[in-house]
Amino acid sequence: MSGNQRINIFPTRMALTLMKTKLKGAQTGHSLLKRKSEALTKRFRTIVQKIEDAKHKMSKIMQAASFSLVEVAYIAGDINYQVQESVKSAQFRVRTKQENVSGVMLPAFECYTEGANAFELTGLGRGGQQIQKCKETYVKAVETLVELASLQTAFVILDEVIKLTNRRVNAIEHIIIPRIDNTIKYIISELDEQDREEFFRLKKVQGKKKRDQQVAEKDRTAESGEISQYAQPADLLETNDDSDIIF
Protein backbone atom coordinates (compact mmCIF):
# COMPACT_ATOMS: atom_id res chain seq x y z
CA MET A 1 0.00 0.00 0.00
CA SER A 2 1.46 3.34 -1.00
CA GLY A 3 0.66 4.99 2.27
CA ASN A 4 3.41 7.55 2.04
CA GLN A 5 2.34 9.62 -0.89
CA ARG A 6 1.29 13.13 -0.31
CA ILE A 7 -2.11 14.69 -0.72
CA ASN A 8 -2.58 16.47 -4.04
CA ILE A 9 -2.96 20.11 -3.24
CA PHE A 10 -1.78 23.39 -4.70
CA PRO A 11 1.20 24.66 -2.71
CA THR A 12 0.17 27.99 -1.22
CA ARG A 13 0.67 29.45 2.23
CA MET A 14 -3.01 28.94 3.02
CA ALA A 15 -2.69 25.28 2.14
CA LEU A 16 0.25 25.08 4.50
CA THR A 17 -1.73 26.38 7.46
CA LEU A 18 -4.59 24.04 6.57
CA MET A 19 -2.29 21.05 6.53
CA LYS A 20 -0.74 22.03 9.84
CA THR A 21 -4.20 22.18 11.43
CA LYS A 22 -5.01 18.76 10.00
CA LEU A 23 -1.82 17.34 11.42
CA LYS A 24 -2.67 18.62 14.88
CA GLY A 25 -6.15 17.11 14.60
CA ALA A 26 -4.76 13.74 13.55
CA GLN A 27 -2.31 13.68 16.43
CA THR A 28 -4.98 14.50 19.01
CA GLY A 29 -7.29 11.86 17.55
CA HIS A 30 -4.53 9.31 17.66
CA SER A 31 -3.72 9.81 21.33
CA LEU A 32 -7.44 9.79 22.29
CA LEU A 33 -8.08 6.54 20.45
CA LYS A 34 -4.99 4.99 21.98
CA ARG A 35 -6.25 5.81 25.45
CA LYS A 36 -9.67 4.38 24.64
CA SER A 37 -8.06 1.19 23.41
CA GLU A 38 -5.99 0.87 26.58
CA ALA A 39 -9.02 1.40 28.83
CA LEU A 40 -11.00 -1.20 26.90
CA THR A 41 -8.15 -3.71 27.03
CA LYS A 42 -7.88 -3.31 30.78
CA ARG A 43 -11.62 -3.91 31.10
CA PHE A 44 -11.26 -6.87 28.78
CA ARG A 45 -8.65 -8.53 30.95
CA THR A 46 -10.75 -8.25 34.09
CA ILE A 47 -13.66 -9.82 32.24
CA VAL A 48 -11.52 -12.67 31.01
CA GLN A 49 -10.38 -13.39 34.53
CA LYS A 50 -13.96 -13.36 35.74
CA ILE A 51 -15.00 -15.70 32.96
CA GLU A 52 -12.39 -18.23 33.90
CA ASP A 53 -13.43 -18.19 37.55
CA ALA A 54 -17.11 -18.36 36.64
CA LYS A 55 -16.55 -21.34 34.38
CA HIS A 56 -14.95 -23.31 37.14
CA LYS A 57 -17.70 -22.37 39.55
CA MET A 58 -20.26 -23.39 36.94
CA SER A 59 -18.75 -26.79 36.43
CA LYS A 60 -18.92 -27.45 40.15
CA ILE A 61 -22.52 -26.30 40.41
CA MET A 62 -23.60 -28.37 37.42
CA GLN A 63 -22.06 -31.40 38.98
CA ALA A 64 -23.98 -30.84 42.21
CA ALA A 65 -27.16 -30.36 40.19
CA SER A 66 -26.61 -33.58 38.23
CA PHE A 67 -26.04 -35.38 41.46
CA SER A 68 -29.33 -34.17 42.88
CA LEU A 69 -31.04 -35.33 39.68
CA VAL A 70 -29.59 -38.77 40.20
CA GLU A 71 -30.99 -38.75 43.69
CA VAL A 72 -34.40 -37.92 42.29
CA ALA A 73 -34.19 -40.75 39.78
CA TYR A 74 -33.33 -43.04 42.63
CA ILE A 75 -36.29 -42.00 44.70
CA ALA A 76 -39.03 -41.05 42.26
CA GLY A 77 -38.07 -43.11 39.29
CA ASP A 78 -37.56 -41.79 35.82
CA ILE A 79 -39.31 -38.45 35.54
CA ASN A 80 -37.68 -37.44 32.27
CA TYR A 81 -40.60 -38.12 30.03
CA GLN A 82 -43.05 -36.51 32.39
CA VAL A 83 -41.00 -33.34 32.64
CA GLN A 84 -40.47 -33.03 28.92
CA GLU A 85 -44.09 -33.47 28.11
CA SER A 86 -45.40 -31.04 30.69
CA VAL A 87 -43.37 -28.10 29.44
CA LYS A 88 -45.59 -25.28 28.35
CA SER A 89 -44.44 -21.77 29.04
CA ALA A 90 -41.01 -20.80 30.30
CA GLN A 91 -41.05 -19.54 33.86
CA PHE A 92 -37.42 -18.69 33.87
CA ARG A 93 -36.58 -15.92 31.51
CA VAL A 94 -33.87 -13.36 30.97
CA ARG A 95 -33.97 -9.66 30.30
CA THR A 96 -31.15 -7.78 28.65
CA LYS A 97 -30.04 -4.44 29.93
CA GLN A 98 -27.38 -2.17 28.53
CA GLU A 99 -24.34 -0.93 30.36
CA ASN A 100 -22.12 1.80 29.03
CA VAL A 101 -18.47 0.89 29.47
CA SER A 102 -16.08 3.60 28.27
CA GLY A 103 -18.24 4.30 25.25
CA VAL A 104 -19.25 0.74 24.44
CA MET A 105 -22.78 -0.50 25.12
CA LEU A 106 -22.37 -3.89 26.74
CA PRO A 107 -25.42 -6.07 27.38
CA ALA A 108 -26.02 -7.84 30.68
CA PHE A 109 -28.55 -10.60 31.33
CA GLU A 110 -30.94 -10.44 34.22
CA CYS A 111 -33.13 -13.36 35.29
CA TYR A 112 -36.76 -12.99 36.05
CA THR A 113 -39.58 -15.44 36.58
CA GLU A 114 -42.93 -15.28 34.94
CA GLY A 115 -45.82 -17.47 35.72
CA ALA A 116 -46.32 -20.10 38.36
CA ASN A 117 -44.23 -23.14 39.09
CA ALA A 118 -45.29 -25.63 36.45
CA PHE A 119 -43.88 -28.62 38.16
CA GLU A 120 -45.73 -28.35 41.38
CA LEU A 121 -47.61 -31.51 40.66
CA THR A 122 -44.65 -33.53 39.47
CA GLY A 123 -43.65 -36.28 41.78
CA LEU A 124 -46.83 -36.05 43.72
CA GLY A 125 -46.67 -39.82 43.72
CA ARG A 126 -43.37 -40.05 45.47
CA GLY A 127 -40.25 -38.08 45.96
CA GLY A 128 -41.97 -34.69 45.65
CA GLN A 129 -39.69 -33.09 48.19
CA GLN A 130 -36.61 -34.42 46.44
CA ILE A 131 -37.86 -33.08 43.14
CA GLN A 132 -38.42 -29.65 44.60
CA LYS A 133 -34.92 -29.67 46.06
CA CYS A 134 -33.47 -30.72 42.71
CA LYS A 135 -35.45 -28.00 41.02
CA GLU A 136 -34.00 -25.38 43.36
CA THR A 137 -30.48 -26.62 42.73
CA TYR A 138 -31.03 -26.36 39.03
CA VAL A 139 -32.51 -22.89 39.36
CA LYS A 140 -29.36 -21.77 41.17
CA ALA A 141 -27.27 -23.42 38.47
CA VAL A 142 -29.16 -21.60 35.74
CA GLU A 143 -28.66 -18.29 37.51
CA THR A 144 -24.90 -18.89 37.52
CA LEU A 145 -25.10 -19.84 33.86
CA VAL A 146 -26.93 -16.62 33.04
CA GLU A 147 -24.20 -14.59 34.75
CA LEU A 148 -21.59 -16.47 32.78
CA ALA A 149 -23.48 -15.82 29.57
CA SER A 150 -23.51 -12.07 30.30
CA LEU A 151 -19.74 -12.13 30.77
CA GLN A 152 -19.30 -14.06 27.58
CA THR A 153 -21.35 -11.65 25.45
CA ALA A 154 -19.47 -8.73 26.93
CA PHE A 155 -16.26 -10.55 26.05
CA VAL A 156 -17.23 -11.10 22.43
CA ILE A 157 -18.42 -7.54 21.88
CA LEU A 158 -15.41 -5.97 23.61
CA ASP A 159 -13.11 -8.14 21.54
CA GLU A 160 -14.56 -6.76 18.33
CA VAL A 161 -14.52 -3.15 19.52
CA ILE A 162 -10.90 -3.40 20.66
CA LYS A 163 -9.84 -4.81 17.30
CA LEU A 164 -11.66 -1.99 15.51
CA THR A 165 -10.12 0.72 17.68
CA ASN A 166 -6.63 -0.73 17.26
CA ARG A 167 -7.11 -0.81 13.52
CA ARG A 168 -8.02 2.88 13.55
CA VAL A 169 -5.05 3.77 15.77
CA ASN A 170 -2.69 1.99 13.42
CA ALA A 171 -4.25 3.57 10.36
CA ILE A 172 -3.76 7.06 11.78
CA GLU A 173 -0.24 6.32 12.97
CA HIS A 174 1.11 4.66 9.83
CA ILE A 175 -0.84 6.18 6.99
CA ILE A 176 -2.58 9.44 7.75
CA ILE A 177 0.13 11.21 9.73
CA PRO A 178 3.01 10.32 7.35
CA ARG A 179 0.87 11.45 4.43
CA ILE A 180 0.16 14.82 6.01
CA ASP A 181 3.84 15.16 6.94
CA ASN A 182 4.88 14.55 3.34
CA THR A 183 2.37 17.09 2.08
CA ILE A 184 3.67 19.72 4.49
CA LYS A 185 7.25 19.07 3.46
CA TYR A 186 6.30 19.31 -0.20
CA ILE A 187 4.46 22.60 0.28
CA ILE A 188 7.37 24.07 2.25
CA SER A 189 9.84 23.03 -0.41
CA GLU A 190 7.69 24.47 -3.19
CA LEU A 191 7.27 27.75 -1.33
CA ASP A 192 11.03 27.96 -0.75
CA GLU A 193 11.66 27.35 -4.41
CA GLN A 194 9.18 30.06 -5.34
CA ASP A 195 11.02 32.41 -3.01
CA ARG A 196 14.31 31.53 -4.60
CA GLU A 197 12.88 32.10 -8.07
CA GLU A 198 11.54 35.46 -6.95
CA PHE A 199 14.90 36.41 -5.54
CA PHE A 200 16.73 35.30 -8.66
CA ARG A 201 14.31 37.23 -10.86
CA LEU A 202 14.79 40.30 -8.72
CA LYS A 203 18.54 40.08 -8.99
CA LYS A 204 18.37 39.62 -12.74
CA VAL A 205 16.08 42.61 -13.12
CA GLN A 206 18.36 44.71 -10.96
CA GLY A 207 21.34 43.63 -13.03
CA LYS A 208 19.58 44.54 -16.24
CA LYS A 209 18.50 47.89 -14.85
CA LYS A 210 22.07 48.62 -13.91
CA ARG A 211 23.35 47.71 -17.33
CA ASP A 212 20.66 49.79 -18.96
CA GLN A 213 21.64 52.71 -16.81
CA GLN A 214 25.30 52.34 -17.75
CA VAL A 215 24.47 52.21 -21.42
CA ALA A 216 22.28 55.30 -21.05
CA GLU A 217 25.14 57.17 -19.32
CA LYS A 218 27.59 56.33 -22.07
CA ASP A 219 25.22 57.49 -24.76
CA ARG A 220 24.66 60.77 -23.02
CA THR A 221 28.35 61.54 -22.55
CA ALA A 222 29.05 60.60 -26.18
CA GLU A 223 26.31 62.93 -27.44
CA SER A 224 27.36 65.85 -25.28
CA GLY A 225 30.93 65.38 -26.58
CA GLU A 226 29.84 65.71 -30.24
CA ILE A 227 27.68 68.72 -29.57
CA SER A 228 30.58 70.53 -27.85
CA GLN A 229 32.61 69.78 -30.93
CA TYR A 230 30.20 71.62 -33.19
CA ALA A 231 29.40 74.46 -30.81
CA GLN A 232 32.72 76.49 -31.06
CA PRO A 233 32.12 80.28 -31.59
CA ALA A 234 33.17 81.87 -34.93
CA ASP A 235 36.89 82.78 -35.15
CA LEU A 236 37.28 86.45 -36.00
CA LEU A 237 40.87 86.03 -37.11
CA GLU A 238 39.94 83.66 -39.78
CA THR A 239 39.83 85.32 -43.21
CA ASN A 240 36.63 84.73 -44.86
CA ASP A 241 35.67 86.05 -48.28
CA ASP A 242 33.30 88.69 -47.55
CA SER A 243 30.63 89.08 -50.07
CA ASP A 244 30.64 92.38 -52.07
CA ILE A 245 28.48 95.09 -50.79
CA ILE A 246 26.20 96.06 -53.54
CA PHE A 247 24.11 99.12 -53.28
Place this chain on the structure above:
Amino acid sequence: MNAISTYKDRNFIAVIGDEDSVTGLLLAGVGHVDGANKNFLVVDSKTPLSKIEETFIEFTKRKDIAIILINQHIAEYIRQLVDDYDQAFPTILEIPSKDHPYDPEKDSVLKRVQHLFGE
Protein backbone atom coordinates in the same frame (compact mmCIF):
# COMPACT_ATOMS: atom_id res chain seq x y z
CA MET B 1 -23.11 -2.42 16.90
CA ASN B 2 -26.28 -4.32 17.69
CA ALA B 3 -29.36 -2.19 17.84
CA ILE B 4 -31.24 -2.51 21.08
CA SER B 5 -34.17 -4.04 19.22
CA THR B 6 -32.13 -7.11 18.32
CA TYR B 7 -32.02 -8.23 21.89
CA LYS B 8 -34.84 -6.47 23.64
CA ASP B 9 -37.16 -9.33 22.81
CA ARG B 10 -34.76 -12.12 23.54
CA ASN B 11 -36.04 -13.79 26.59
CA PHE B 12 -35.58 -17.51 26.42
CA ILE B 13 -32.84 -19.94 27.26
CA ALA B 14 -32.51 -22.78 24.76
CA VAL B 15 -30.97 -26.15 25.60
CA ILE B 16 -29.32 -28.80 23.43
CA GLY B 17 -28.28 -31.65 25.64
CA ASP B 18 -28.53 -35.21 26.72
CA GLU B 19 -31.59 -36.43 28.50
CA ASP B 20 -30.50 -35.81 32.06
CA SER B 21 -29.18 -32.29 31.46
CA VAL B 22 -32.31 -31.30 29.59
CA THR B 23 -34.58 -32.75 32.27
CA GLY B 24 -32.77 -30.92 35.02
CA LEU B 25 -32.86 -27.62 33.18
CA LEU B 26 -36.48 -28.04 32.24
CA LEU B 27 -37.22 -28.62 35.91
CA ALA B 28 -35.74 -25.22 36.59
CA GLY B 29 -38.29 -23.81 34.19
CA VAL B 30 -36.40 -22.77 31.10
CA GLY B 31 -38.45 -24.83 28.70
CA HIS B 32 -40.93 -23.13 26.46
CA VAL B 33 -43.29 -24.68 23.99
CA ASP B 34 -45.55 -22.65 21.75
CA GLY B 35 -47.25 -24.58 19.01
CA ALA B 36 -44.67 -26.60 17.17
CA ASN B 37 -41.66 -24.68 18.46
CA LYS B 38 -39.73 -26.03 21.36
CA ASN B 39 -36.65 -24.34 22.71
CA PHE B 40 -34.88 -27.54 23.70
CA LEU B 41 -33.56 -30.63 22.00
CA VAL B 42 -32.79 -33.94 23.65
CA VAL B 43 -29.82 -35.59 22.01
CA ASP B 44 -29.14 -39.27 22.45
CA SER B 45 -27.05 -41.86 20.64
CA LYS B 46 -29.70 -42.21 17.95
CA THR B 47 -29.96 -38.54 17.02
CA PRO B 48 -28.41 -37.85 13.60
CA LEU B 49 -25.72 -35.23 13.34
CA SER B 50 -27.71 -33.28 10.79
CA LYS B 51 -30.57 -32.89 13.23
CA ILE B 52 -28.21 -31.42 15.84
CA GLU B 53 -26.72 -29.01 13.29
CA GLU B 54 -30.14 -28.03 12.03
CA THR B 55 -31.49 -27.30 15.49
CA PHE B 56 -28.37 -25.36 16.41
CA ILE B 57 -28.64 -23.16 13.33
CA GLU B 58 -32.36 -22.71 13.90
CA PHE B 59 -31.84 -21.61 17.49
CA THR B 60 -29.17 -19.12 16.45
CA LYS B 61 -31.56 -17.62 13.93
CA ARG B 62 -34.52 -17.32 16.25
CA LYS B 63 -35.11 -13.82 17.52
CA ASP B 64 -36.44 -14.72 20.93
CA ILE B 65 -33.58 -16.81 22.27
CA ALA B 66 -30.92 -15.08 24.33
CA ILE B 67 -28.74 -17.96 25.54
CA ILE B 68 -28.10 -21.43 24.11
CA LEU B 69 -26.85 -24.02 26.58
CA ILE B 70 -25.15 -26.98 24.98
CA ASN B 71 -23.46 -30.00 26.50
CA GLN B 72 -19.79 -30.04 25.86
CA HIS B 73 -19.68 -33.47 24.27
CA ILE B 74 -22.45 -32.49 21.88
CA ALA B 75 -20.61 -29.27 21.09
CA GLU B 76 -17.74 -31.55 20.08
CA TYR B 77 -19.88 -33.10 17.32
CA ILE B 78 -20.60 -29.73 15.82
CA ARG B 79 -17.30 -28.14 16.86
CA GLN B 80 -16.86 -26.55 13.44
CA LEU B 81 -20.20 -24.75 13.59
CA VAL B 82 -19.63 -23.63 17.16
CA ASP B 83 -16.14 -22.30 16.48
CA ASP B 84 -17.26 -20.37 13.42
CA TYR B 85 -20.09 -18.77 15.34
CA ASP B 86 -19.27 -15.18 16.06
CA GLN B 87 -22.53 -13.35 16.67
CA ALA B 88 -22.99 -11.64 20.00
CA PHE B 89 -26.58 -12.91 20.30
CA PRO B 90 -27.56 -15.52 21.22
CA THR B 91 -24.66 -16.45 23.49
CA ILE B 92 -23.42 -20.04 23.32
CA LEU B 93 -22.51 -21.57 26.65
CA GLU B 94 -20.91 -25.00 26.95
CA ILE B 95 -21.96 -26.93 30.04
CA PRO B 96 -20.69 -30.25 31.33
CA SER B 97 -22.89 -33.27 31.52
CA LYS B 98 -23.13 -36.06 34.02
CA ASP B 99 -20.83 -38.36 32.08
CA HIS B 100 -18.54 -35.75 30.64
CA PRO B 101 -17.02 -33.41 33.20
CA TYR B 102 -16.04 -29.93 32.17
CA ASP B 103 -12.95 -29.73 30.03
CA PRO B 104 -11.68 -26.18 29.66
CA GLU B 105 -9.39 -27.26 26.83
CA LYS B 106 -12.31 -27.83 24.51
CA ASP B 107 -14.38 -24.76 25.27
CA SER B 108 -14.41 -22.55 22.18
CA VAL B 109 -14.63 -19.30 24.15
CA LEU B 110 -11.71 -20.19 26.40
CA LYS B 111 -9.74 -21.23 23.35
CA ARG B 112 -10.16 -17.73 21.95
CA VAL B 113 -9.11 -16.27 25.29
CA GLN B 114 -5.96 -18.36 25.36
CA HIS B 115 -5.29 -17.44 21.79
CA LEU B 116 -5.46 -13.78 22.72
CA PHE B 117 -3.22 -14.16 25.71
CA GLY B 118 -0.80 -16.40 23.95
CA GLU B 119 0.34 -13.41 21.96
